[in-house]
Amino acid sequence: MKGGVSRLNSHFTSLPIDDFYVRRLRELNIESPSAIQAEAIPVAMEGKDVVAQSQTGSGKTLAYSLPLLHKIDKTAKDIQGVVLVPTRELGMQIVQTLEQLTEGTGIRVQSLIGGAAISRQIDRLKLRPHLVVGTPGRIMELLKIRKLSFHHVRTVVVDEVDQVFELGSMQEVEAILKSMMRDRQVLFFSATMPQPVQAVIDRWMRDPVYVQVNPEHRTSQTLEHLFFVCDERDKIDTLRRIVRLYNPPAAIVFVNETDDVAEVVNKLQYAGLSIESLYGEAGKQERAKVMQQFRAGKFQLLLATDIAARGLDIPHVTQVINLDPPIDADHYVHRVGRTGRMGKRGTAISIITPKERFIINKFSKTLGIDIQERELSYGKAVEPGQERKWDEQRRARVEPARRSSPGTAEPKPADKPAPPKLEAAKARISAEPARPVKSSAPAEASNGAAPVKQPSAAAPANKRKNDRVRTKERKNKGAPRWLKEKQQNKPTT
Incomplete structure (x- = not known):
């Protein structure tokens, strides 16, 4: 049965569930059933085996919890319902949902999750729970040591069935199914149903009803x-x-x-x-x-x-x-x-x-x-x-403005204004009076000005002679007197 949604806009009162649970759902601010709930609950309430597939987050937990609770005889002291889960986090979440629904009813729920102290779980089993939620490994462990009996189980649910089998629990699940009555009801729920699951369905279910809600949309459309x-x-x-x-x-x-x-x-x-x-x-x-x-x-x-x-x-x-x-x-x-x-x-x-x-x-x-x-x-x-598109659009807006106003175009590097200090220096230099330029040619006396004296050709020779005299005097400065006199009496060439 592929997900019709005719019941989607109805209320839980239109489904075959007890008024007590309708009121409890209303207290939890749950007014209308989701598509998977509207399609799976009536079929499961009839006692048929169900393979239900719908998107994650579509309300599958309530879709099997409500039919499961209706099968419980709270006056009995035996386990009548089992929910198998792949992880302890999912198991504890389901236990919390079941406890919210059964508050004040006398129906007892217990978790049997791997990793917890098995001795404490055995002690709690003495309270005679009606429902157990657990991982296949821990449940098999308790069955082997005969601390758990499923002889009176009427309904078994495997939630996230593909993951349960993927984690290597297929043999454990089949061993658990063998420990139950032959006429028990089996419910498989998951968002995905890979092909290997079909072999288990064929082996353990009797004429199952397939409920698929929006199978073409495997993820939420939101x-x-x-x-x-x-x-x-x-x-x-x-x-x-x-x-x-x-x-x-x-x-x-x-x-x-x-x-x-x-x-x-x-x-x-x-x-x-x-x-x-x-x-x-x-x-x-x-x-x-x-x-x-x-x-x-x-x-x-x-x-x-x-x-x-x-x-x-x-x-x-x-x-x-x-x-x-x-x-x-x-x-x-x-x-x-x-x-x-x-x-x-x-x-x-x-x-x-x-x-x-x-x-x-x-x-x-x-x-x-x-x-x-x-x-x-x-x-x-x-x-x-x-x-990149934004940059191109920005350039497209700026370029026409530059072409229409050439005077406002960005100056080239050579045209950029000089720094303020440089401009001030240029102004100060331009304000100073021009200095006279010396000429190498003889200046003619005019207007009474004295002619500029030009250096003579003998000037370099006299300069060299004076340099030699100063060097000689510097060397003789610390010489003894007799050496100085000798130097002075030395004939010059």
């Missing part, structure tokens, strides 16, 4: 997709400039490798940006603390690997930035789905090198979306070549 090109060494600085430009209240920055997390965090913190990290190798308490602070707006940027791309719903995230391009189109869908959720606007930005341009082209073609290139110029994100 998203703006952009990319910036730079050298690899300039990616961090480009990210810094983008954050300064958009100044988002909250944004998620994605990298591919865990090894890059610490380096990026340190460089951006050094640049004055508010950023923390979330990755798979971090401890459970550390990850929970980071997510809690990010939701509370304690810092601006969350640097994450793809572990944060699945199912997280943080309403104030306005930008998703790919510092590393995703490995495929499906990962791009899940990453950018962290913003632009439930009809809100958002921006998906990718920072790539020239060699990675083909990746963006492939995503654009595969997903049928327009990913536009932008450049950073003077604190703005502009189209490529826009700065």
Whole structure:
């Protein structure tokens, strides 16, 4: 069944759900169902197996949570519903949603997430929860030591089913399905359904109903997709400039490798940006603390690997930035789905090198979306070549004015006015009286003026003789008296 939206503008009262949950949704400011909720809830309420696919941020959690809750017998003391998730962050978010819906009903929900203390989870199982939300690995661990029983489970949901199987949990999921009753209901939900999932559907579902909402639009239509090109060494600085430009209240920055997390965090913190990290190798308490602070707006940027791309719903995230391009189109869908959720606007930005341009082209073609290139110029994100166009337009406006007013043209370097000090010096020199110029010719006596005396030819010879006498006297200055007398009595030639 491909996503009709006939119920989209209706209210939850038109769906086959209890009035209690309608009131509770209204208290949570949720009035009308989304397309996936309007299409999937009635089918799931009938007890049919469902394969539901819709865009990220379209409300899939409520689409399976409401039918799941209607199947719970709160007077029983057995586990009746299971939700399998790929990550602890998504699991805790689903637990929070279920607890909000079941407040005051007596329905008990427990998380069984890997990384937490298993002894504490075993103690809580003694409270007889009706619903469990967990990762396949931890649930299988508890089943093996017989601390968990699924013999009374009526409904099992696999959220982000493609990611659950991609993380190597397919065998664990199938083992979990074997531990349940044969007539249990199976619900698969995800934004993407790659071909390997179909084999599991054929093996474990009975006549499933396919619910696809806008399958031709795999990303939200409220998203703006952009990319910036730079050298690899300039990616961090480009990210810094983008954050300064958009100044988002909250944004998620994605990298591919865990090894890059610490380096990026340190460089951006050094640049004055508010950023923390979330990755798979971090401890459970550390990850929970980071997510809690990010939701509370304690810092601006969350640097994450793809572990944060699945199912997280943080309403104030306005930008998703790919510092590393995703490995495929499906990962791009899940990453950018962290913003632009439930009809809100958002921006998906990718920072790539020239060699990675083909990746963006492939995503654009595969997903049928327009990913536009932008450049950073003077604190703005502009189209490529826009700065050059501005310069050409500016010259086009100035040139006609120069031609029409030749006198106002810019002076050439030779025509430029001299500095003020130089002008003052020139004026002072021009004001002084002209000095007489000496002539080499004999001056004729006229007007009673004395003639200018010319040097005689014997003058150089007399000058040389006088120089010799002075030199001789200087040498004899400290000589004894008898030597001086001898020199004086010496006949001259």
